[in-house]
Amino acid sequence: MRRRALLPLVVFVALLGVWEIAVPLLDIQQIVLPRPSAVAQTMVQTAGPIAHHARHTLETTMIGFAAAVVLGLGLGFAIGASAAVHDGLYPLLVGFNSIPKAAVVPLLVMWFGVGTVPAVLTAFLLAFFPVAVNVAVGLATLEAELRDVLRALGASRWQIFVKVGAPRTMPMFFASLKVAVSSAFVGSVISETVASNAGIGYLMAVAASDFNTRLAFSGLFVLAAMGVVLYGLFAAIERRMTAWAYTD
Amino acid sequence: MSGPPRPLIELDGVTLDYVARGGRTRAVEGITMSVPRGACIAFVGPSGCGKSSLLRLVSGLVRATAGTVTVDGRRVTGPLTNVGMAFQNPVLLPWRTVLGNVMLPLEILKENRARLAADRARWEGRARELLRTVGLAGAEDKQPRELSGGMRQRASLCRALIHEPELLLLDEPFAALDAFTREEMWDLFQALRRARPFTGVLVTHDLREAVVLADSVVVLSTNPGRVAHVHAVSLPSPRTLADGYGAEATGLIAVMREQIRKAQA
Numbered sequence: 001m002r003r004r005a006l007l008p009l010v011v012f013v014a015l016l017g018v019w020e021i022a023v024p025l026l027d028i029q030q031i032v033l034p035r036p037s038a039v040a041q042t043m044v045q046t047a048g049p050i051a052h053h054a055r056h057t058l059e060t061t062m063i064g065f066a067a068a069v070v071l072g073l074g075l076g077f078a079i080g081a082s083a084a085v086h087d088g089l090y091p092l093l094v095g096f097n098s099i100p101k102a103a104v105v106p107l108l109v110m111w112f113g114v115g116t117v118p119a120v121l122t123a124f125l126l127a128f129f130p131v132a133v134n135v136a137v138g139l140a141t142l143e144a145e146l147r148d149v150l151r152a153l154g155a156s157r158w159q160i161f162v163k164v165g166a167p168r169t170m171p172m173f174f175a176s177l178k179v180a181v182s183s184a185f186v187g188s189v190i191s192e193t194v195a196s197n198a199g200i201g202y203l204m205a206v207a208a209s210d211f212n213t214r215l216a217f218s219g220l221f222v223l224a225a226m227g228v229v230l231y232g233l234f235a236a237i238e239r240r241m242t243a244w245a246y247t248d
Numbered sequence: 249m250s251g252p253p254r255p256l257i258e259l260d261g262v263t264l265d266y267v268a269r270g271g272r273t274r275a276v277e278g279i280t281m282s283v284p285r286g287a288c289i290a291f292v293g294p295s296g297c298g299k300s301s302l303l304r305l306v307s308g309l310v311r312a313t314a315g316t317v318t319v320d321g322r323r324v325t326g327p328l329t330n331v332g333m334a335f336q337n338p339v340l341l342p343w344r345t346v347l348g349n350v351m352l353p354l355e356i357l358k359e360n361r362a363r364l365a366a367d368r369a370r371w372e373g374r375a376r377e378l379l380r381t382v383g384l385a386g387a388e389d390k391q392p393r394e395l396s397g398g399m400r401q402r403a404s405l406c407r408a409l410i411h412e413p414e415l416l417l418l419d420e421p422f423a424a425l426d427a428f429t430r431e432e433m434w435d436l437f438q439a440l441r442r443a444r445p446f447t448g449v450l451v452t453h454d455l456r457e458a459v460v461l462a463d464s465v466v467v468l469s470t471n472p473g474r475v476a477h478v479h480a481v482s483l484p485s486p487r488t489l490a491d492g493y494g495a496e497a498t499g500l501i502a503v504m505r506e507q508i509r510k511a512q513a
Contacts, residue, residue, distance in 0.1 A: 143337070143339055145339045148304070148309055148333060148335075149333050149335075149407075151309055151327045152309065152327060152329075152331040152333045152417070153330065153353045153357060153411070154327065154328075154330060154356055155356045159356055163352065163356070164341065167341070168343075244391060245342065245343075
């Protein structure tokens with residue numbers, strides 16, 4: 001366990017070291033690729049604004065994600081429980097999901113203006129699909145025997161859902177959360193990059209227009225850290241909530 | 249009223265077609281038979297003879313295409329309530345403890361919920377006692393994944409019996425167990441029946457199991473499933489393993505094996 005936590009960290013630090021040495025060695029211009037130490041310096045210097053923008057990104061991500069979880073759960077349960085809803089809706093959902101969401105951002109901006117709303121909506125649009133699909137699959141793959149056991153006891157469809165369907169779906173639901181939160185994060189950053197005046201995505205866009213590579217890399221590192229933490233958080237929640245689903 | 253008591257289960261000319269892609273498949277055809285209250289009947293036959301379909305017909309999980317199924321004097325038109333079922337796969341709920349799994353049937357039907365609410369301690373005591381009977385004392389608070397296959401199947405039997413059903417339907421319940429465990433389960437099944445009588449319908453491909461557990465064995469032919477032969481098992485009850493491997497049982501098994509071989513051809 002210790003090794004599994006430590007080893008990626010060692011590799012990460014080693015890569016940073018190689019990078020640090022390679023930039024002067026290969027005579028790469030700082031404006032093309034700054035050294036990690038220079039990026040760290042910028043991060044410390046602009047810690048205040050970065051924290052402000054990171055908080056904004058985190059908020060839009062979490063609002064979009066929360067909405068996606070609620071709708072994804074509802075939609076997933078409906079699709080998994082009813083063949084008619086599945087047949088009518090699922091192909092549309094797949095079609096919708098195959099639209100690159102970056103292409104939707106301009107529309108959202110036309111409707112809601114530059115700012116937080118398009119970011120939240122983009123986060124939501126990217127995040128609800130994995131939740132809905134996982135919940136639907138979990139519910140639809142309920143063992144026929146289990147359903148029979150309950151039906152032979154006189155259980156109604158609702159009782160079968162409450163006693164077996166919903167709890168059995170929980171591992172897949174919680175597994176989808178870590179995917180969904182990453183998707184929401186991607187969504188809000190995409191939208192911020194295109195049309196916002198706050199958030200790390202916005203910060204990156206500004207840095208790019210100023211040719212401020214150091215600031216761009218600062219934003220990138222912060223995004224990476226946030227992404228890892230969000231994913232780790234929901235992976236931990238998953239393990240906690242559905243321990244019964246793992247054979248150890 | 250005089251005359252013999254009415255059988256618990258009556259099948260009259262029962263035919264079942266499955267409608268699948270590209271047409272209908274006839275699973276069973278023209279089944280007419282009855283099961284007396286308190287008896288245990290076994291269906292044996294080649295695979296695909298509609299054994300499991302018959303069980304689903306009796307339980308009302310599927311409706312007959314033609315003919316009538318009557319249980320306890322009432323025509324079956326939808327799922328029966330308060331029936332106990334067990335399958336080859338014990339299908340325990342992995343998020344519940346063993347005790348929680350056994351208690352599940354009491355949480356479904358209104359009258360059972362009322363019984364449970366009125367005296368939870370009594371029913372929990374009964375669940376623990378059932379678990380003790382099947383040799384699972386001390387496993388009440390374990391998770392199903394901590395149990396062996398045989399232990400899970402025992403727990404599944406307890407779940408099928410906790411609500412004191414009049415009718416217990418078993419679809420190859422011991423087929424996935426090793427030979428020793430299976431033979432233990434035969435003893436256990438008889439002990440459970442002695443402790444609280446119920447009417448049993450057993451589907452199995454194990455002829456010896458059918459002979460040990462059932463009062464009569466129905467041999468089905470295949471494609472579609474029809475009643476080919478009915479054998480009354482006259483061995484004394486309770487039956488020991490020695491009875492199951494004795495001359496009479498072995499003779500009957502040989503006869504049935506030949507009949508099934510012919511039914512397949």
